[in-house]
Amino acid sequence: MSLSKEEIEKKRILVVGAGGIGCEVLKNILLIGFKHLEVIDLDVIDLSNLNRQFLFNKNHIGQPKSVIAAQVSKERYGPEAEIVSHHCEIQNNKFNIDYYKTFDVVINALDNLNARKHVNRMCVCANVPLIDGGTSGFIGQTTPIIPKETECYECQPKVPPKGYAVCTIRSNPSTAVHCVFWSKQLIQKLFGNADDGNYLNDFQFSSTTTRWKEVYDKVFTSDIKVLHQSEELWKLRKKPNIWTYEEIINCSDTSLLKDVKPFVKLYYNSFNILQQRYENNGPFEFEKDDDDMIDFITACTNIRCAIFNLQGISRFEVQEKAGNIIPAIPTTNSIISGLMIIEMMKVLSQKKENLRICYLAKKPLKNHLLTFEKTSQPNKQCYICGNEVSEFVCDLEVFTLKDIINQITERCSLINPTILKGDQLLYESGDDLEKEEIQMYEKVGKKKLIDLGFKDGETILFKDDIKTMTFILKEEDRKHDVINEEIKDSKKHL
Template structure:
């Protein structure tokens, strides 16, 4: 019979008392947060608070095990609290459906920087953790004892020159970023850094690039150039045909007038609404994709044009009750719009088109989440919290 010489991990009475009395704030009820809450509830912690601004999506259910299908659409923090109480009804646990900062998302660098600075200012220990696929990290941060979250520079987030996005895309991600920018130009907050029109300041162009213009430019398009995209879209009542022809035909013709850009590149092909909606060149793709799940299909050009129109109709309706919309990968109309626009632009520039699933992963900066990695990292995080309790209990 095999035997084990492992020493049981036993907490002294003083440490147990310190653990029961300490207060823990869990920032985020996602994959790691759910595991941490369960571990805390089963490890003797009695005073827990959880904050998360997000609501539960179907895509969360495969790894955020505190949630079930009937919880979809409900606040993560509230449901997590209710579920954890099933593990230990005597917990003193509070839930906040709110943001730790003024930013919408908890799972970003700005939010982590904010929590780091607040903990340093209040001299409160911080357990910082995260996962990315099969890798993860857990770090104890304590003022005067360890380095802080911002002490070491983080790898810069990938970005692309504006002229590449607006003039010369060569990869699917360029088209996806452009489509997200177009969403914001039409429905979101005004941001001049996310302009989607041709960039006449492109360094590849001649000195007089700013003078380039199409002689056949009609009066309507001339008006567009003098107005913001959002204002013009409202004036035409978000007419999908006019929007389509502006971004995928007129702007592409304008780009073609910038001859220097196409001396060593394959030029784009302008696409009109009438041609796209009746496109018949992708019937084989349709037959092949009939066997795939909807999100795994690469949409035909005609379907992209139909989804473009239908998503605009829904987004226009949503905008009527708000000042602006915020793009969210889990919002179906917004995700449909970006998928359709990205693939239409990719077709124009002879770039491989992607399925809705692939575009969602790229647009949402999604790294596949692995439940086992989350569980390991969460376990280590709670061990760090217990070590803090041990230090307090043995003082």
């Protein structure tokens, strides 16, 4: 690629994230001969990082990733380079638009959507090219973004993670994973905060001293009896087994039920530990590394598997599935960071027509593990890089100000925005507000848009430190909008 040594030595590169991809990227950049880098990472080194984040060793555990990554990569691959490290969140105010403008290119080596969206937005505002890369197990992808010339990270909506049909989870599980998911919903229902989206929300339990037994009898016996009666459900598969707690716990050593017995005991023990915790400290959220929760989910999963004639799974597998743990593969990180650097070189040498979005697949597609796609023009409707004025479709009689604030703040990654109707200030947020102001804005937030005087076609302004965005409100029935439907639905249930 046609960049001279002098040109390479002048370029400034920002690497965001010094994890699996970040370590690889730093090595590649230095080996090419770049001399001016900055690296940002909020985390410290953990033992579990060492198999793939090859700049770190045991002695570094507990130290900031950014600092050690800068130090070790410089020693090994670019002693003459100047690498500035920041042990800090990328969302920190000090990394403002002017800061981004000092770089020729930014590299996203992150592992979460929020931080990626934030960097994308900052790069669009600062007009700095961004190379985004990500991996998940054996698959990966890289996307070069040139603001206003190619699609940005938010031009196309991101596909939400795969969910399961409610009836599969509640009534007709066909794999152990369905039972893991059900058990997670159960733990959340019993010990978590109220959640509108919980699949078991209609379950009613009274609070007795033998709550564990009441729950057991309901979910593992009486509910199964009800399901058993359905002829439709079991046309193609064996009916579920109806066993009482007493039958299992008193079964003989030769009974087929003897394999379920340890899980019933585990259910009893873990339920009571979690119940105690709930009584002492109130509701808690699922945590994949919490032994008692994993015990409970392992027990429920295997009891449910036995009831529905499914193969049970080990505690280890339960933890993996419940925590959505996808192992990080060093080779995938290495391939993806190599591809990111190729795209970065094209950006820096102005070979924009050659830019490609690259996908690494788990299995070959037409004999190829890698596929390449040309970049597209930005989406004019994109909230981040499209027109500064966008449409927002909603039902003005149903939507409150807070509803629209929540949606737009999230979609556009705004930070503490101020909201205006014409030049009238409607709403403010942030740490520097007085108590009275917070109370006042809370009240205003609950008002319906129609009650705040908004009409079809009227504009609402969102402003934060970086950008002002204008939305034209459109009455909902002119266009179908799934998110609005969801908000309406959830309100119907209140």
